[in-house]
Amino acid sequence: MDLLQSFLNLFVPVVGFSTLLILWPALTFRNIVMRMLSTVFEESMRGKIVLITGASSGIGEQTAYQYAKKGAVLVLISRREDKLRTVADKCIKQGAMDVRAIRADVSKEEDCRRFVEDTVHQYGRLDHLVNNAGVLQGFLFEEAQDTRAFATIWNISFWGLVYPTFYAIDHLKRSKGRIVVIASVASWLPQPRMSVYNAAKAAAFNFFDTLRIELGPRIGGITVVTPAFVESEMLMGKHVNKKGEVEWREEQRDLQVGPAPVAYAEECAKAIVRGAVRGYRREGIVVSGNDKEYSAEASKEEVGDTKQVIDHVLNERVHL
């Protein structure tokens, strides 16, 4: 038995490595060819039914405009109805065939069931489900004053993607539709003050990778997007604080973004929709040339000039 074990210990890594050496170039070549073909055979979105959660601002709003330009029918979800209506009007102007705005909270399962069923009742099908809604965390784990803060973040940024998917899955199977997931680089690149958010994004990333295996070709596919910093309300300081309340604090932006480069939401949305219609499994968005000043106007008064702000941010990070 020991002899067999020693033999396997030697044999298996050698065979595994050799197989990898042979298969890797072949798979890379296949992927390149598939990517090239996907640019030619992009999915047409004209008249297709696209449901987007978190469409009242930021990445979700811009993603709605990109689908609108392709002539899709849009169902927009968020809690602020007034903002949704403004986005809906703009979508019509940009070419959407029809738009519905539904006020709903993705952390509530019943709301998710309702908006998926309303969509299918109204339009008869669902082609793309864009799971985008999310909320940022803005405190160190040890600073938390109430564990309800964790549930708020998790219920929106993880269950808020799983519930709509649960109710949409049969419809997506029928239409060979696609799920688009806005995860984050935080799925695999942890940053301080975001422990529960990072965990929710990692869980979402893993959940949808697993679902892709489980569902295989029974749906059109799953595109998981992992943006880095992108301009949005979240990046302007909106976050869940240590008491579990959603608040806006510009200084939060300085702590979490600091001098790091930030991509335009429009560019991010273009990449999301391009990745979706071309059937990509992953779309990573790191930086596109956003020359907006994202460093610390609010904190200048507190800590002096921009350089001091950056030093302050860096020191904050070094201490962690």
Ligand SMILES: NC(=O)c1ccc[n+]([C@@H]2O[C@H](COP(=O)([O-])OP(=O)(O)OC[C@H]3O[C@@H](n4cnc5c(N)ncnc54)[C@H](OP(=O)(O)O)[C@@H]3O)[C@@H](O)[C@H]2O)c1
């Ligand atoms: N900005 C970045 O740097 C960045 C980077 C990586 C990943 N992401 C991800 O991108 C997604 C979009 O965020 P964003 O940056 O565009 O931020 P944002 O401007 O704050 O947008 C968040 C959207 O989610 C909606 N939302 C929040 N909680 C909700 C709930 N309980 N039910 C329904 N809708 C809800 C908000 O609408 P209401 O408040 O009206 O409900 C809003 O439309 C998030 O999943 C975020 O984690 C962002």
